[in-house]
Amino acid sequence: MSVDTATVAKIASLARIKVSEAEVQAMVPELNGILAWVEQLGEVNVAGVEPMTAVIPNTLRLRADVVNADPLTGGDIRDAVLANAPVAEHGFFGVPKVIE
Amino acid sequence: MSNYRIQGATGEWEVVIGLEVHAQVTSNAKLFSGSATAFGAEPNSQVSLVDAAMPGMLPVPNMECIRQAVRTGIAINAQINKWSRFDRKNYFYADLPQGYQISQLYHPLVGEGSLTIEADEKAGIPEPKTIGIERIHVEQDAGKLMHDQHPTMSYVDLNRSGVALMEIVSRPDMASPAEAGAYLSKLRTILRYVGSCDGNMDQGSMRADVNVSVRRAGEALGTRTETKNVNSVRFVMAAIEHEANRQVDVLEAGGTIVQETRLFDPDTGSTRSMRSKEDAHDYRYFPDPDLLPLELTDAFVEECRASLPELPDAKRARYVDGLGLSAYNAAVLTAEVETARWFEALLSATAAAQSKGEADVAKQASNWLTSEFFGALNKAGKDLASSPISPEGAAELLALVGNGTISGSIAKAVLEKMLETGEGANAIVEREGLKQNSDTGAIEAVIADVLAKNTDKVEQYKGGKEALFGFFVGQTMKAMQGKANPGIVNELLKKALA
Amino acid sequence: MTNLTELTLAEIRGGVAAGTFKAVEVAESFNAAVADAQAALNAFIVTTPEAALAAAAKVDADRAAGKPLGKMAGVPIGMKDLFATKGVQTTAASKILAGFKPEYESTVSQKLWDAGAGMLGKLNLDQFAMGSSNETSAFGNVISPWRRPGDTAPLAPGGSSGGSSAAIAARLCPAATGTDTGGSIRQPAAFTGISGIKPTYGRCSRWGVVAFASSLDQAGPMARTVTDCAIMLEAMAGFDPKDATSLDMPVPDWSAALSADLRGKKVGIPREYRLDGLSADVAKSWDDGIAWLKDAGAEVVDVSLPHSKYALPTYYIIAPAEASSNLARYDGVRYGLRDLPDGANLQDMYAATRAAGFGPEVKRRILIGTYVLSAGFYDAYYTQAQKVRTLIARDFEEAFKQCDVILAPTAPSAAFALGEKSADPLEMYLNDVFSVPASLAGLPAMSVPAGVDAQGLPLGLQIIGRPFDEQGVLNAGLAIEQRAAFSAKPEKWW
């Protein structure tokens, strides 16, 4: 499978990365080179092989339903949450107006 | 079979409906972080570094959310998948800090199940119908955008971001707005019995994505639209009604239905296309590499099963078969878990107060509750939750009727007083001297007086106008301020008029 | 007076504990070395001399008060700028995070401070840890302290932990943190003549570490000796309930159990790693390594890792796929860069911000990752890659039935010059051919210096172990270290 300029533009848009026409042109052969190379995986016989789910045998731990049990993963830290915001007003993050 | 059809210009159309219900899981903390889930907090106060998707933050699942989803699955007789996974659904939006929603696509926690809606002739549901449920998966809620606070900006509040949701996906098994409404109501009832969701639709705890398509009888499924986030039973029914008719209009005009996301406008009762979400179709789902597969033990699932209360269908059957209630009363009493709880408390207190079995007092208690008490509460502008009368207090009142201390009509007056003052039934009856008079001598004297004052009517009665018997009862009761034992009055009157 | 910057981590810790010198003196010496080299090597993105001094002063005070000292007491270190450090700019070497000061400290860095280490600064790296040469940083290339004889052409310190490797090799710090997704600790260690270990996946918490590829990322120590790596890993590792993939296991006392006696151990030599065109220097150092391990008492056996050739393509599907999703959070809403062109709507803002904030290699990988996950391609690429990954892990399981550790080169060549491979992404990717398989299988692996090539540039040897067997890896590393007696160091030219 190889990509053309339209596909690259579409992927870039899905990934929300603005690209110029020239950048798209340059990316097409680059991405095709990489894709052609990774496609050698298609030759591996994977019949009956499960896709990897956990690289090291380990099971998912669940945590107890306790609010703010660990301050590092709890709430009530609005100032910290907003501290690095490009725009924060009245306790909210501000973004360009969205019309739904 | 639903007989719901849309009469188009060119003939009849059937409607096919499926619902995806998002139900907020009842838990203290969020699905993957320790921040609180309470409704109505200050903006961004219930947001952790994890919820705000700060660099390097990681999700750790909340066991209670998993437990609640499993309990819900068992309650709808669903397959519980002991091996499930979380996947990422990738898209960009300001209410989605991570740039992906952690959800479950490929291996949901709960598989195939079902629920049954009741027959409702008036609503065009002639017999009970089982609606298939394809799956329940667990996922994160998004934050909230405020559009009207600033002229050029939208404001982002992440308090809801990361709150646990169950997405309950039905089969396209519903064929009318009424069936969809009944399904949603029944689902809500079950969730509230289970305790896995508070069902507060006005606070957004439950909302439905409504999938609708239309077709001519016997034809293949039509193209469906999905109307997002409809937040009441009434609106769901209205959205279906409108959307089905719109689709019929489009098709009959020679158009085609576009598979799209639509929005319901409660003010106009109509749906409209939601273009803002249209470019986000490729969600690039893949297993969340921050989370291992979720593996449940048999013991965990068993604990979930054992923790379930008696569910509405079983309870209703028991009320009819075990307690001898009417189907109507049983349905009314089981529709809300709080009502059933109240009724059962009343039942046990009433049985105890009268030293009888529950089955012996069940009719008295259920009739009183569904007619007298609900009526009185309603009149007082209250409901069970705000009732000043406890089930024990009500049992005290019912015992006074049961043992003949007061009559049914006095009981009504006592109930009103109880609602007004919060006083106990015994105290009111005692203070106001409302005890029923069973003194045959005293009653005989009053009867004699009544008959003496109405000799003409006695004549007519004896001449065959037996309907006048009620008149004599009424006069006697009136003379005794309603406190005479009606049974004894009847008996003595019959004797006196013989 | 000893030159404090020449001391190893263990020597500094010992000297501070013994009172031979003060921790503050150590911090001052390294602060000076950092300042002196910054213009030439560009190893740091920000320097934090006050933080180093404050930590040292605390250690000196604790010692004076007779309080117990931590594992890293008095040791100033460099912190790769992928670890969130509270109040100190954390960028992942990307413009998209310029100026970002976290309100939190990563678990690993917190553990190090708790153990008495001090921070000299935040080390430069390949942007979002994507790269093998440190040429993708938004804060300029890191220059290796090493040079080819008679040549001033700047060499790559390796990547992505290239600031870490350069700083240690140049004696700007005795040790530093690294992270390794496909070789980012081991390859730069090999390029600069130092040691570094990537522990078993899950040993070190990922909480607070800027994510590249979640199923592969692992933090680890980089230092000049195997012993130093063992000590620092003990301070970094440990169960963290905030990371659902963290291993709930005790942290062994690796440094105390270090032993170069390999009698009874079997060392596997994977035949598929004998690539055509493997440089003669690298092949020779591998042979040296085999001889040294035999000398240490080990038995050498031939093993097969039949899916080795598929490791790199597997990696270049899985890592970009995970990265494309992990990096979606950099959107200009809550932190970091925001580029809001006139009249832009929300989605325009995302696209402009991400276009301005991410470097070319990051964009390339995000696009590859987006593509392989997109509708219609997911199974052919991603699912296939995860199946091949299972086979690669299975290869190791089979091999470890015949041996205790595996010995291989770390990288196919010594350090290359900056610009030499950056034109062709694929050629750059091939640099990780020997390091990526252990990452895909989550195995502990380390690089130790093995000698120099014909041009006098360092070469590394890699030891790969069973899951959780960091001890076996460190022991084999120590055996090589003792026999290689690597003493080359870059001539100071800065």
Ligand SMILES: [Mg+2]
């Ligand atoms: Mg949905």
Ligand SMILES: [Zn+2]
């Ligand atoms: Zn959903």
